[in-house]
Amino acid sequence: MVNEMVEAVIFDMDGLMFDTERMFKRQFRKALDQNGLAQVPDTVIEAMIGCDSRRIALFEDRFPGIGDVMRRCQEERADYFFRFFPTPGSANKKGLRRLMGYLDQKQIPYAIASSSFRHHIERFCDYAGFAMHPKAVLSGKDGYRSKPEPDIFLAAANALGADPANCLVLEDSKNGILAAHRAKMQSIFIPDQIVPDDEMRKVLWHTCADLSQVIEYLENTGSVL
The missing domain is CATH 3.40.50.1000 (HAD superfamily/HAD-like)
Structure with missing residues (x-):
């Protein structure tokens, strides 16, 4: 080119x-495990990185409830960010x-x-x-x-x-x-x-x-x- x-x-x-995608993978994995979705593979978590709610909905048929877990993670994201990265x-x-x-x-x-x-x-x-x-x-x-x-x-x-x-x-x-x-x-x-x-x-x-x-x-x- x-x-x-x-x-x-x-x-x-x-x-x-x-470095928020590494953070997200850890946060989301923990939230899935705590909400009865431990069967969700890491490949799905990686595919959901950066997705908005419209694309997240595509995974709901395979893993019912995953959208709700994602929404809660997004709501709690800032608080998690400042715990994960304790210094400016x-x-x-x-x-x-x-x-x-x-x-x-x-x-x-x-x-x-x-x-x-x-x-x-x-x-x-x-x-x-x-x-x-x-x-x-x-x-x-x-x-x-x-x-x-x-x-x-x-x-x-x-x-x-x-x-x-x-x-x-x-x-x-x-x-x-x-x-x-x-x-x-x-x-x-x-x-x-x-x-x-x-x-x-x-x-x-x-x-x-x-x-x-x-x-x-x-x-x-x-x-x-």
Whole structure:
């Protein structure tokens, strides 16, 4: 693929900015076991990472009650987050502060586009141990179709005033990478809980081991304005 100039960057949050997907797996596993759903395999838990209520409903026929357990976990998520990560910044994924500082320095605008509740996004970002300056914060709970649909990324591009083709999406999930492709955006996969399958590999642009390596990508592709 031919790289275009990057005018703006769009961050996913869970598993990309913060180590919340590892946290979620532990929280959800415990809640399932306590509510008579110990038979739910870890593969289903992984498939539900980042899902909104519309996609969660797809699992209800196989495991009745799983949706209610998920809703309770989402309601209790913030309290669990602060117990799981007892000090500010302890949830940060490697390179987060460095990359955001770089974007600020280069005056490259960025947005956060997450399936999480807006108040959770804001609370988690406030707990990062440094000041973030996103130009826009978008929550999937505000009516956007769930990833892999491109809606939330296209809305982020609009909020950033950038052409989708010149937006770089940072994601750790298959659905996020597919959504970036459908939005006709560039994408970088930062591995967290999943390994790319064939469908995902066909559409992603680049892979970095952590967020700090995104800086090298921007520099080497001549994408810095």
